[in-house]
Amino acid sequence: MIKNLWTRLFLEERPSISLSLFRIVIATAVGTYVLPTFFPLKDTYLSTAFKSYNPMFFPVWFLDWIQRSPDWLVWVMVFSFCVVWFFFLIGLFSRISCILTMLGCYYFYALNDFVLGTLTWDILLVTLFLVCVTGYHGDYFSVDALRRNDPDAYRRRRPFFIQRLLQIEIASIYFFTGLHKITVNGNWITGNPIYYLMNLPPEGVTKNFLIKDFMATHPALCYWAGLMIVATELSMPFLLFNRKTRMTGIYLGIVFHITLILTLDVPAIFFFLFPGMLFLFINPEHVLRWVEAKRSFNRQAPRHKLIFDGDCGFCRRSVRYLQIMDLYDTTDMIAYQDVPNLTELHPELSKEKAEKRVYLIEPDGDLSGGFFAFRRFCFLLPMMYPLIVLFFFPGSGVIGPRVYQWVAGHRSLLSFGKKTKQCSI
């Protein structure tokens, strides 16, 4: 029985799609925390900065070693960190970029605790460590998924233990946070911490939110609010691990963190990381079932059609990538050579036009070509959502078609030797 439970908890294989999405969450959390500390560098990490160290977290020999970094090395580390962090975010060489990102975090933390050191930063490091243990986070929503050229990447199954450990981590953090508030040196029963927080001088950690003054004059309300917070934190593991109350736990956690970020000057990772970790409690089997249901629905519904040059290696490869990215299976990819009469697909389409650029025919008959086809495509493929900002950036409507024209004109060069007659136009 124990063996069965252990297998179900940690060894069972489940889709890794949730963990892949979580990679983006944690990369965003790391980025929003570390990258702003690079401005201005002379005040944060260079020899001119004011620094403090954390000998409780790092051994002294390690701190001494890191402190010997000359300024040029700090610059190199900053540049390297930006590169590996970006790779981690987009899922390029996911595993190694994750490990290097984590090492970068350690480096800057040891270099100056004054800038980074908070309890939430420690939580971020623990989480990042767990994510780095396997490369499962690069299975989908990643450039690695495209490189592997696996159209079924989204349904890849992996041992569930990392996601389970992340679940245990967040549930335990809630629980122990609550426990510390009412035991040992905690004063959430004997004192009235919320009331004190509401009355802090403006330099304190409390933000100036709408009902702050009201709460500052109602100690009883503050006391009960404090007890509610403790009760919420203590009950989180039970809410989250119980199937029937799981969604309540997730919603409660999200509301809790939104309230926290609106009322206190706490690190933004509270907002990025914790809700992301709460979503890890959603069974990836259910996520996959939802995706499959959407795919099945879209297969019956009127479909988008992408018309491309089937004789061009670069175009074929790009279309394969688009197919992998087409999580909801919304689009038929059609080589124009396979259609004898293109006007049957759309009255404005011709062979000459299709040779020059890709075309997207939408179910309602709208036709867009080249850059604008890709712009429409951004809304169809979840992996292309981040590009919406880029494709709709002011001026992109002018620059984008030119860039597309240049790429289309040089696609024979981009085919890496797979030159064909059509590619050489």
Add this chain to the structure above:
Amino acid sequence: MKNAKLRNICISVFVAAWLCVFFYESTRYFFLEPLARTVFHVKKLPIFKFLFPPAGWIMFFNVSPEEGEVVVYGIKNGQPYRLDPHEIYPVRFIGFDNIHRGIMGQVLDRRMRRPFCRYLKRKIPYFERFAVTYVYYPSVVKNRYQRREKVIYQCR
């Protein structure tokens, strides 16, 4: 099958080790160490460095009505000017203000005097000297306007 078995053993060992270390570090400082002191007369238990916060997960676990803040004065021609801590340390993080989190408290440590003075002189060369003071509010609820200010050190 053999590989799957080996993989499962590796995962099981990792999971067991991780859970032990995780819960040990979550409870070490406030629960296990007092217990070890009483039962085994051991002062300190070993720490797993590099991963866990030294005192466990203690967010806002003890908020007292006492409050304090660091105030730095720049002095020019004998005249003190209160400096905005954001001017001293201008790092703004996305979504929160590090200064409000009380990071300036670290400069009160006398060992920080020399590096902090050097930093102030480089950062704000306009002033001839600086005074680092600690403002203490004995109770923000009983008498929120009562404050005591004490010079901790000066930078000449």
